[in-house]
Amino acid sequence: MAYNYQRIIIKIGSNVLTQKDGLPDLKRISHLVEQMAAIKRRGVEVVLVSSGAVASGRSLISISEKYDSVATRQLFASIGQVKLINTYAHEFEKFNILCSQVLVTKEDFRDRLHYLNMKNCLKILLQHHVIPVVNENDVVSVTELMFTDNDELAGLIASMLNAQALIVLTNVDGIYDGDPNSENTRVIEEVSGNTIDFSAFVSSGSSQFGRGGMITKSTMAQKVAQLGIAVHIANGTKENILVDVLENTAPHTYFIPSKSSSGKKKWIAHAGNYAKGIVQVNEGAKAALTSAKASSLLPVGVINIISDFKKGEIIKLVDENNKSIGLGIAQYGSDKAAEMAGKKNQKPLVHYDYLYLEN
Numbered sequence: 001m002a003y004n005y006q007r008i009i010i011k012i013g014s015n016v017l018t019q020k021d022g023l024p025d026l027k028r029i030s031h032l033v034e035q036m037a038a039i040k041r042r043g044v045e046v047v048l049v050s051s052g053a054v055a056s057g058r059s060l061i062s063i064s065e066k067y068d069s070v071a072t073r074q075l076f077a078s079i080g081q082v083k084l085i086n087t088y089a090h091e092f093e094k095f096n097i098l099c100s101q102v103l104v105t106k107e108d109f110r111d112r113l114h115y116l117n118m119k120n121c122l123k124i125l126l127q128h129h130v131i132p133v134v135n136e137n138d139v140v141s142v143t144e145l146m147f148t149d150n151d152e153l154a155g156l157i158a159s160m161l162n163a164q165a166l167i168v169l170t171n172v173d174g175i176y177d178g179d180p181n182s183e184n185t186r187v188i189e190e191v192s193g194n195t196i197d198f199s200a201f202v203s204s205g206s207s208q209f210g211r212g213g214m215i216t217k218s219t220m221a222q223k224v225a226q227l228g229i230a231v232h233i234a235n236g237t238k239e240n241i242l243v244d245v246l247e248n249t250a251p252h253t254y255f256i257p258s259k260s261s262s263g264k265k266k267w268i269a270h271a272g273n274y275a276k277g278i279v280q281v282n283e284g285a286k287a288a289l290t291s292a293k294a295s296s297l298l299p300v301g302v303i304n305i306i307s308d309f310k311k312g313e314i315i316k317l318v319d320e321n322n323k324s325i326g327l328g329i330a331q332y333g334s335d336k337a338a339e340m341a342g343k344k345n346q347k348p349l350v351h352y353d354y355l356y357l358e359n
Contacts, residue, residue, distance in 0.1 A: 011154035016236035056080030077138030169236025174253030277309025296348035
């Protein structure tokens with residue numbers, strides 16, 4: 001049965017876009033654009049998250065060994081981003097499609113205002129039938145500001161835009177139940193829920209030119225699927241792969257989406273890295289929050305305010321063993337929360353509508 005999506009995010013890894021020598025594979029880029037044009041003709045909205053700027057830069061200039069890896073990466077990315085977007089623009093033009101460049105950093109997801117600004121930009125591009133080409137801004141994103149890789153970025157964009165699906169193209173057929181080079185291993189065709197620990201059998205090595213190995217892909221895919229978005233991990237080096245994935249005729253790994261979460265919850269889920277405060281709750285509160293019944297966090301269940309926060313900031317909730325339970329938006333600041341901790345009949349510290357539980 002074919003998948004019927006209205007809006008999809010397509011993430012293409014550097015291991016798909018580059019040849020063995022690290023230079024861009026222009027023939028493959030052209031074929032992928034042709035497929036995206038065919039998908040768009042069906043009335044499907046497409047957002048492309050593309051790696052490849054560093055590889056494109058590497059093809060244009062050589063740099064002496066004396067510069068450190070960060071400076072080298074910045075040089076390649078800055079030059080290469082121009083080359084990459086021009087390549088896409090030229091290829092999409094053949095199908096009378098406009099594409100645009102959207103460069104982002106992790107900082108752009110740090111607060112609701114930045115997040116909504118970026119969301120509005122992407123939405124108006126889609127409304128005007130433009131294909132946004134999104135990439136991490138490697139020129140300013142160094143070390144601590146970096147996404148784990150473009151897989152993480154693609155997951156954030158998918159949840160931001162309430163896409164029905166995220167297709168991640170890599171250089172293997174999907175996630176295997178062992179070493180992909182061993183003849184006894186098989187592609188895991190379907191994953192549902194979040195019970196699989198992929199580290200048991202996924203090779204942890206990242207690709208030669210990319211930052212993201214299969215473990216980060218698997219973790220990201222499970223998180224995105226929990227937010228109600230289907231995830232497909234497939235082999236971008238195969239002919240016609242995008243169309244075949246949507247027709248469900250290509251072997252690949254499919255993460256079944258759980259029931260959809262609200263937009264607010266999706267933002268909270270991905271903003272964990274920016275949680276300001278930490279609140280410790282007792283076993284009773286943990287049980288209530290993680291039960292099937294929708295529950296808010298009441299002050300009576302709060303044991304300790306571990307780090308301060310202001311009203312409206314995202315806070316992390318931990319249990320008595322300091323294990324993370326989830327994230328939420330604080331209805332009031334830490335001073336008031338400390339004052340009310342342990343007391344009954346008080347206003348919720350985190351309302352259920354602004355609560356994201358990790359499991």
